[in-house]
Amino acid sequence: MSRKQWIIGFLVLLAGAVIVFAPLPVHAALHTQRTIRVEASQFAYSPAVLDVNPGDTVTIELVSTDVVHGLYLDGYGVSVTADPGQTARLTFAADRSGSYLFRCNVTCGALHPFMIGKIQVGRNTWLWRAIALTVLAALVILIQHPTVPKAQAG
């Protein structure tokens, strides 16, 4: 590898590290107590996507409308189970920003492993960082090998 390629490689890695690790400005929002009613039925949650602010104390009231369902929240490791017709409550502090999936943790039927919802705590910053990384990768490909070959003879 030439010296120029080493320098470009270093700069790309640096840019990648900045994209992944740079702190982003935090929008100050009032920390509130939120109660969200979530209905669970085979094989979906309603609402399926929840939005809360970082720092909120969130209570999910899980109501099952058919069979027993559960809700396990990835990243937080908390869960709750609801019997049909009864409301079960799960309270947690939304102290980690980002997008987290929640999923049914009680076998509820054929599509049980795919019964999934999503909670967004603040902005989904990881998605934007990933998109920026993708753009960087595309630029690297085009800058490293700027191939627009000349027209084929004949």
Next chain:
Amino acid sequence: MRFELTRFPLVKSLLKNRWLQLLVWFVMLAGFLFAILSGFFGTPVGNRNFGIVFVWIAWWAVLILVAVPFFGRVWCAVCPIPLPGEWLQRGAILEPPAKKPHWFNLRWPNRLRNIWLQNLTFSLVALFSSVILTTPKVTAIVLAAMIFLAVGMSMVFERRTFCRYICPVSGFIGLYAQAAPLELRVKDKQVCLTCKDKPCYSGSPAGYGCPWDVFPGGLAKNTYCGLCMECLRTCPYDNIAINTRPFSADLIKPSTRMDEAFKAFIMLGAAIIYAGVFLGPWGTLKLAAYSVGTLYWFGYTAAFLAFILGLLPVLFLGAVWIGKGLTKATTALKKSFTAFATALVPLGLMFWIAFSLSFVLTNAAYILSSLSDPFGWGWNLFGTASIAWQPFLTTLLLPLQTLVLVGGLLWTGRTAQKTGEEIKISPVPVIVFSTVATFAMLGLLL
């Protein structure tokens, strides 16, 4: 950059040893039959049934995360599906017998000597996947049907016709095996040219003619070599080698075949749709995919087929056409299209890996419980039947998926550039196409 593994006598003798291969085959066949039995007679609850858990979680994880990316078609070398038919066809389990049984032994029709049928069978399985993946009895029926079809085809046609032209799994393994850093090749093509009897293709007392209908002397890519090791046994000149090589070595030479190009689109599109259907929060979509025969399912089917066979190829064709325009190239559009489709191989593979990471890590816990209670009858063979479900490594999942998808884009971009250099067409629009596809996958997974 190639390193011959068969230069080590121990490796070569292990690969040539029929008894070792037979042992692996018996284990695989036993597991396969057990999966079918548990599907038919075990609990109908998918995540408690050995058939579902071991086929769609354990086997799938090993296949797509390890076997295909690193060892190419190695699964085909140990796959139990063609074995009963092949043993009947050969009239032997180990060495070739003195007298071959008289089956029809027909050649597969020339018109069907491509992977269009594999594209069709994969698309069919994909359309019914919500049911197949979750219903033990349906999984058992599909597995049993595959083994019966393979047996039937072995009676009528020569060699492994089922594997080569029908199997829905074989088609995409062949496509992605091109990216793997392992290959079977001849050491010196000149030796093959002067070889008179070609026992690697037609067989000899030392072994069978290539079951995959491939002449190793002309092998230029991994797509159709099943790594069965017969040619290693039959070559009288010790001219066959198993080599390690750089990743994606086969992709340097772009494909010229439309069936292979469409395989790339089908796989890329199916990975995107699966990410939305199985891992997204949209219950209506899941139910539409699951409710086979209903109006919703027909809508899902139409959208699925339109996406993988219409929208993706048309957008890609547009990208290739713009690339041609940028360079004022005279290369035919069809040739450019199939050539650039080769560049989608790494992208599709990495899409499947990113999708599977999420699917496998969140469901792997079921493996331990179903191992102890494979039929869901209340057994506790290894004391792990009541292990509670718990997803693994979910905090690492998003960075890992991002790394895989961005890596896939870099890999595809570089492959597209090499293809562009080869056919003298700008790869920039194809790279933009791949970037947009990566955005879509990121949006669905993150």
